[in-house]
Amino acid sequence: MTTIDATDAAVRLDRWLHATRWFKTRSIAVDAINNGRVEINGERAKPAKLVRTGDVLRIRRPPLVHEVVVTGLIERRVAAPLAQAQYAETAASMAARSRLEEQLALARVVEERRGGKLDRKDRRARERLKRSPDWAGNDGNPPT
Numbered sequence: 001m002t003t004i005d006a007t008d009a010a011v012r013l014d015r016w017l018h019a020t021r022w023f024k025t026r027s028i029a030v031d032a033i034n035n036g037r038v039e040i041n042g043e044r045a046k047p048a049k050l051v052r053t054g055d056v057l058r059i060r061r062p063p064l065v066h067e068v069v070v071t072g073l074i075e076r077r078v079a080a081p082l083a084q085a086q087y088a089e090t091a092a093s094m095a096a097r098s099r100l101e102e103q104l105a106l107a108r109v110v111e112e113r114r115g116g117k118l119d120r121k122d123r124r125a126r127e128r129l130k131r132s133p134d135w136a137g138n139d140g141n142p143p144t
Contacts, residue, residue: 014033017038018077021083
């Protein structure tokens, strides 16, 4: 594993996010950072911002938001268990994420599975149901 020595106390944010497997590629990590989906200690970050041990990162991967504390620094992508050891998710973040996942599970529309393709009448009835104010709420959009 390529950990950083005590003398090298920081790593670029985009490299750390890729190495800890938050994003599949560095370019995807850079895009997420540039789009404001990653904050360091409550401030919007740039890809070259240096991450240090103890920093608090807020990573938005819609619809979920993760708040993690950096516990280790690595530059190269490693096995998932080793990567997950480099950060710790806060208790508040885990609780909020589990509440959101629960709400999303309850809001799912479960359709009866039937053989074959829906006919025109059933397809239009399903679309009417999805667009109805009772299902969508007051704003006309599906629940998030």
